[in-house]
Amino acid sequence: MSVQGIDQVLGELRSMSALASGQSVNNPAAVSGGPDFAELLKQSIDQVNQVSQDAQAKQVAFQSGDPEANLQDVMVSLQKASLSFQTMVQVRNKLVTAYQEVMSMQV
The missing domain is CATH 1.10.287 (Helix Hairpins)
Incomplete structure (x- = not known):
């Protein structure tokens, strides 16, 4: 797994964490349109x-x-x-x- 892939995964995890805590998501690409x-x-x-x-x-x-x-x-x-x-x-x-x-x- 490349560093870029790890960064993308971390971005998704942060976005999910923000959504779970009720905060607004700063990175909309991580929620939709980003890599699965x-x-x-x-x-x-x-x-x-x-x-x-x-x-x-x-x-x-x-x-x-x-x-x-x-x-x-x-x-x-x-x-x-x-x-x-x-x-x-x-x-x-x-x-x-x-x-x-x-x-x-x-x-």
Whole structure:
């Protein structure tokens, strides 16, 4: 997920918070016409999935003896896939924590 995507998500969360507290929204693009949070999340998950599939394809090519497959490229791609997955898990944990905090708020 890029920094711009994170900024957009934070903008949406701030707008939702302002709406929930009855305040006027300063950023109307975040409420309507802005990127959908679910779509941003889906794109991020798809990117992690694509990195994982690419790493697995390189690993299979190396194991099958493809002369184009380089061990260093395979190892780097596997590490990228691992790091991407770990990052996605941490984002999920933060989202679950934020959801639990919102659900425990008194109205």
